[in-house]
Amino acid sequence: MSKVIKIKQGLNINMLGAAEKIIKKANQADFYAVKPTDFKGIRPKLVVKIGDKVKAGTPLFYDKFQPEVQFTSPVSGEVVEINRGERRVILEVVVKADATIEYEKFKVGDSKDEIVEVLQKSGLWPALRQKPYSTIANPQDTPKSIYISAFDSAPLAPDMDYLARECEDCFQKGIDVLSKLTEGTIHLNINADYPASDTFTKAKGIQINKFTGPHPAGNVGVQINKIDPINKGDIIWYTYPQEIITIGRLFEKGIYDATKIIALTGSEVKSPKYFKIINGASIKNIVSDNINEGELRYISGNVLTGSKISHEGYVSYYDNQITVIPEGNYFDFLGWANPGFKKHTASRTLFSSLFFGKKFRLDTNVNGGERAFVMSHEYNKVFPMDIYPVQLIKSILVEDIDKMEQLGIYEVDEEDFALCEYVCTSKIEVQSIIRKGLDLMRKEMS
């Protein structure tokens, strides 16, 4: 079969609090939310108001730019809150769940048009995203190929093989549905370092690619870059195993059943485990009584790319993980000269670098002030694509569209630069710069 693709540059941040492989069924949460901020580049238009009754699969809002793409409620119940942020941007549409969930019934078909229509109506279309720009796929496009990253290499990431192991049928059904949407190959990328779940290896209609190496080997952008890099004009779609399983369930049962498994991880979780939840659930039930004292940061997603939520916040649409770490709002006396047995660094400027395999309790302190670019080699060490990261970032900062294109902006995404941001000695916010570049490019091309 296919040869193993080796990722050399990268970094595994060894953190405390990996989830133990036990799946607990969480008590059903009272509140669920769909967050427009999870989806890049959309302009939400509400279709419900406070007090409306909804079923699982009833639209809550749609995208102004692609009105046919609906965002639906994961549970049945009553819309109780619409939280807005600055300039009245919609942040969360909150639904109070019924005790037993009622589902909207969808009629599923076999042709491409029917598939697209039911995915859009049920609220599962956003599960398909495209490169470049990492926005929701455009139903008018036919992608060159579809990529599925079936392993997550981020810090404390859940084991996808474990999540998907009991859903062979739904997964296969999902793959069959996807295969109608592209004329190209469906790539399923697995980790070569350990045996993958049968769900993946026995799936039909896909090409399996094996990867080995440190994070970001699990990032789909990196995988595409190694298999068949994106050129100007190419459109690639990508998605992840849990989304495919949900799509599979939709086509098997005709309902939007947003059940998924997430990992509760992080050094401040007393017993990190997996939980079966419904997408968009409030984390209140799963974190209560299970976390340490102190000022904490709750993250939907991993520590590199996740989003900050409150202790009663909601799981984001695409996330398979909740991470809880301590806040780092303390002053460190002569911290820059501290020998650093407890802190983590990708360089070797701390004594902790001597202890291989040590697991760290990382906090949210920035560990320094923001400076101009000085160290020129550190990004390259954690950035495995054939792209010059610093030069690309600089071209974005000066908004040089031509240079951005020449230097490979179509191939990248913020998450690919998360490690660059982590290691940056100058503490530059690299991911937001890349997002700015992608948005700029998207505007320019449309």
Added chain:
Amino acid sequence: MKSLRRYIDKVKPHFEKGGKFEILESTFEAFETFLFVSDKVTSKGTHVRDANDMKRTMAIVVLAVVPTVLFGMWNVGYHHFMATGQEGTLLECFWLGFLRVFPIIVVSYVVGLGIEFAFAQHRGHAVNEGFLVSGILIPLIIPVDTPLWMVAVATAFAVIIGKEVFGGTGMNIMNPALTARAFLFFAYPSFMSGNAVWTHGMIAGEGIIDSYSGATPLAEAAAGHMANLPSVAEMFIGTIPGSIGETSTLAILIGAAILLITGVGSARIIISTFVGGLAMGLLLNIFAVNVFMELPAYQHLLLGGFAFGAVFMATDPVSASQTPKGKIIYGFLIGFLAVLIRVINPAYPEGVMLAILLMNVFAPLIDHYVIEGNIKKRLKRAKVKA
């Protein structure tokens, strides 16, 4: 420490906008963050950050320079006693050197940091730590009897013209420390070259014994006096005349080890610079028409400021090439040109400074071609597919 923190929190409002000492805001921030790493937490992007920051990085470079500083101080005393026909103990040599070198370091830091603080305040930026390194490097690459006012003028020139006019640390084209050295070299040549400047007291000329020449091995070699060259061991350990910190290849290699182990210095640049020097040395050996050209290639690496330049100057991440491939070309050419200038050009007995400054200027060009290669590859890929 809590009381110190409390005190800082108490006086801080005076230094913020609208406070009594608003004009010292950047300076206050610099000292505050020197004492306490800020309590700032991540707000967007990654939630955790590497523990390494600019202060730590620069502190490690300064740490790497310490062996050469200590050896340099001792060597100043050692040569002074030798020149005056006296015997000095280890401690006496060191103390004499300390008294000579320490004021130079103080002047370099006070002048340089003073200007940095003023510019940071003017721009409303935080003070960048880059000068912590430049400030210790400048004293190490000048002769010991350089008058303090010259050190001050050269440092001011280097910081203002070499760095701040380009936008401060991170934006400069040339290495600031070498800019200072080059300024001195061209503005005050009588204090920077010749045989008398390298040993403390020789310019004044009191009590110097006749048999002591004070010439650097490089000058001897350039003049063709191969018989006067010290042994290889002496050149390696560094008991030879020269600029304050450049003589001991051993101390420099200790520094290099610190830079490489911590990953702060670029191994690509250091190694390729040495390789470049060796290559030119061998080339000169093959086409040798005089005794200097016959000097064994490896000895070039021990002479003059070659090792110091390769380890502490060429590796400056701002003025060096930024791309991995570019770094190798950049380093190689520094070594290559340094030895070429040194041997072929009769006017400058030392080529390292000029070679590095020259390559500083060319580094963006090297990067341009390396990146252009990457761009072409991408275009070609798109065409093949299309």
